[in-house]
Amino acid sequence: MDNFFDNRRILNMIWKRKFHFVAVGFIAVVLSAIFSGPAFITPKFKSTARIYPSNIWVLSDESETEQMLEVLNSNDIKFRMFDAFNLHEVYKIDKNDPQFYTYMFAEYNTNVSASKTEFETAEIKVMDEDPQRASDMCDSIITFYNQKVREIHKAxxxxxxxxxxxxxxxxxxxxxxxxxxxxxxxxxxxxxxxxxxxxxxxxxxxxxxxxxxxxxxxxxxxxxxxxxxxxxxxxxxxxxxxxxxxxxxxxxxxxxxxxxxxxxKEITYSHVVEYPFPADKKAYPVRWLIVAFTTLSAVFFALLVFLVLDYGKFD
Structure with missing residues (x-):
């Protein structure tokens, strides 16, 4: 094994099998381009909104934005979204499944997120197959947030x-x-x-x-x-x-x-800095990244295989 990773041996092997590597790379490019296409991976569109908190109480050591995120990421908001958009149909999850909510939360959390930016705004991101629905979901989260905070304050x-x-x-x-x-x-x-x-x-x-x-x-x-x-x-x-x-x-x-x-009072509890809108370009999958990663992986794997096959042929 002393000469298994010898640089000269590796370079000689690559030059010897250069056409093999080209073929492997070409096949990897073609296959990854095909399998990353819409026939195999459903494209998703991203809608984004940014909001500032307003008219809320400081209840703990958390900042107002952190308190806003607690509500945005609460199960109550998620349940409202499930019902408002019939997400069990969108995510193709059977309501009679004993682990229905486990699957729903997992799928929702994969496609919807709310996080704090460096400028203390709360950024809401929604990924969906339908760009209009992604935008509507993003907008509804803001509406449900205002309703939830209003309910808390009114109570x-x-x-x-x-x-x-x-x-x-x-x-x-x-x-x-x-x-x-x-x-x-x-x-x-x-x-x-x-x-x-x-x-x-x-x-x-x-x-x-x-x-x-x-x-x-x-x-x-x-x-x-x-x-x-x-x-x-x-x-x-x-x-x-x-x-x-x-x-x-x-x-x-x-x-x-x-x-x-x-x-x-009937007031809102957020200032919308960036309103959501239907995207005109898909955000997922990033095909060039998939093709590049797959091609590099295939070529590297081929290198390891050829090294093993040619082991002992070089001194």
Whole structure:
């Protein structure tokens, strides 16, 4: 085996069998050109779209584009594509096959992809036998993406709308209780507001100073003063709770309106940078590459065969 890969021996053998190599190469070119043709390999056309994410929340350490790819590559989008384009017929997969979805996902993932570019756009690529269907599938993925993200956002906003409405209702019930307590205090003790303490005290002290302690007005003031002394602190507590509850309701109402506004919005969640269109030239197979690779492989294999056949004939 010392001279099996000897350069001189190999060159001599190639020159000796040069016509054999030419014949092998010619046959390889002809056969690879035939078998890479549309009669044996169905041509496929590629449609491409590029989109930027917009109006989405940052939910984790992932970038917005990475979150977009999570949705674009989700099974939910794939199921919608299966149904929208009857892909089981396109891919010739029997729905009754026990491994139907395994085959469908494998075929879909071979023909459809979504990846991030260096400029942070999401690039969608679709390969299909029909250039129009490839373009339509690419466009539908964008549509289904917007619908999916809208569903996610609406579900969250609806949850917040229901939650804030529940809190508003609860606070309104509390407000009615405090209102009833204040009405009772006002009716029973004549205390309109705790803010009247200084005014009542000043009037009462003025009446005492002028010697009108026996007048009816002074007695009324004295009664209110006594009521404030007994129930003033309780009235202050209830009044503060009443005001705090009104403020809480106002804040919750603003929050409710904001989430309701978001819930009722109909917006998109992507900016299309490059729209898909039906290709006018097939992208697969690349026949020249197949022919070149096959020819080189055939010639190299022939070289190994001739080396083995001629082994021992050269010193």
């Amino acid at each position: 969250k906003d609806k949850e917040m709308v229901d939650l804030t409405q529940k809190q508003i209702n609860k606070k309104n019930d509390e407000l009615k209780i405090f209102q009833h307590q204040l009405d009772s205090i006002r009716e029973k003790y004549g205390i309109i507001s705790y803010d009247q303490v200084s005014e009542v005290t000043r009037g009462y002290m003025s009446a005492l100073a002028t010697g009108r302690s026996s007048s009816s007005d002074t007695k009324k003031i004295e009664k209110i003063y006594d009521n404030l002394s007994k129930e003033g602190s309780n009235a202050l507590i209830v009044e503060n709770k009443f005001r705090t509850t009104i403020q809480a309701i106002d804040s919750l109402q603003l929050l409710y309106d904001a989430h309701l506004n978001e819930y009722e």
